[in-house]
Amino acid sequence: MASKSSRDPVDLPGFFSDLVRCETRLYNALNDRLRERHGIVTSQYESLRFLRDHPGSRVADLATEFAIGIGASSKAVDRLEKQGWVVRRTNPSDRRSSLLDLTAAGRHLVEAAEGTFTTTLTELTADILVGSSGTAAVQVLSELRAALERHQVGLPTG
16 A cells, blocks of 8 residues: 555545454464464453453453453353363352452463463564554554543444
8 A cells, every 4th residue: 555644534444454354364363373282262362361460350341341242251251161261259249240260270371372372473463563653553553442442432232
């Protein structure tokens, strides 16, 4: 794509297409590597990492973080629990919900997978996300995400 001056309109359909295709390709590559080395997929890794970093979270917290429905989030936790990586405990503040914690096996898995995740992502992006243009790209995506979240855009309806 040709370089555009700051006064030229952004090719929004092209931006959307590039953004989605980059995400899909990165996600698939991470899926392949995590599955090969740890027997998990990217969504499982992300859930385990979130629970490691936010112990005592609820299913609703996972749903909010990943902009997915409560049902999908609950099913994902069911699968993690079945593998012995997550446990549910009664929420003393609200007995209708559970608090989630990693088991020792879950902590071990996420720590091992984190190295693979980081190394793979670095391999795939290091030559591109360098210098001021890389920093600017990361900043733009961070600002876009923050604006969408602030305005609650793209939340699941069910």
